[in-house]
Amino acid sequence: MLASGVARLYWEWQTQAALKNVLMQIEQEQQNVVTVNRELYQHGITSSVEGVETDIDASKTQQQLNDVNGKMKVIEARLSALTNTQSAALKLRQVSLPAVESQLPSQLGYSLLARRADLQAAHWYIESSLSSIDAAKAAFYPDINLMAFLQQDALHLSDLFRHSAQQYGITGGLTLPIFDSGRLNANLDIAKAQSNLSIANYNKAVVDAVNDVARAASQVETLRRKTSIRSRLSMMRSVWSVWRKRALMPALLRVPA
Numbered sequence: 001m002l003a004s005g006v007a008r009l010y011w012e013w014q015t016q017a018a019l020k021n022v023l024m025q026i027e028q029e030q031q032n033v034v035t036v037n038r039e040l041y042q043h044g045i046t047s048s049v050e051g052v053e054t055d056i057d058a059s060k061t062q063q064q065l066n067d068v069n070g071k072m073k074v075i076e077a078r079l080s081a082l083t084n085t086q087s088a089a090l091k092l093r094q095v096s097l098p099a100v101e102s103q104l105p106s107q108l109g110y111s112l113l114a115r116r117a118d119l120q121a122a123h124w125y126i127e128s129s130l131s132s133i134d135a136a137k138a139a140f141y142p143d144i145n146l147m148a149f150l151q152q153d154a155l156h157l158s159d160l161f162r163h164s165a166q167q168y169g170i171t172g173g174l175t176l177p178i179f180d181s182g183r184l185n186a187n188l189d190i191a192k193a194q195s196n197l198s199i200a201n202y203n204k205a206v207v208d209a210v211n212d213v214a215r216a217a218s219q220v221e222t223l224r225r226k227t228s229i230r231s232r233l234s235m236m237r238s239v240w241s242v243w244r245k246r247a248l249m250p251a252l253l254r255v256p257a
Helices: 002-042 048-083 117-138 181-254
Strands: 143-152 166-175
Touching: 002 048, 117 181
Parallel strands: none
Antiparallel strands: 143 166
């Protein structure tokens, strides 16, 4: 569990670092747009109101950068606590994230769902409970115990290793759980109840896992649609900005320096 927690936090930090790079690129582009708008305003081509939107977008991007930096510091603190290292000694380096499929698979079968760690643990709890039932049933069978022994017995030390001093024998024991059936039945009932509880917990874990996967898939699909819409809006804004600059360029060239 500790190793999985450290790995999850590490990749979460890498995700935030990649998001930070994207936001920094967006901020750079927004600063370029802000600079152009200010130059147009200084030459009297545009009003100060027209550059307010770009300033607001730049401020929002800066706020997102601050949020990402805060999340990265929180993750670093949690990693330091899990690995028992000082924050200054924890040196994380950004690496390229692995390539992933652009779309979710059409069907999320049980073979993929069964790889979840919580379902694996619940499965082994069931296996353990079934073994406990087998052990409780085995206690009902008779127990036969055979034992053989060989010893040396002599009154004098000189006679200890003589053949006449050797003694050997065989003993046997038989245990019949005739008068202990109440306790054995109680143990068997407890084992069966624990097995039923493990199966119920496993079924609940499967239902929760299906709900989690369905919820995550819905969120991913929603984010994909939002990203597509934002990309189209950004492209339309870029086209409009280029068209506007080209339309205002003749007027800008006629302004005396």
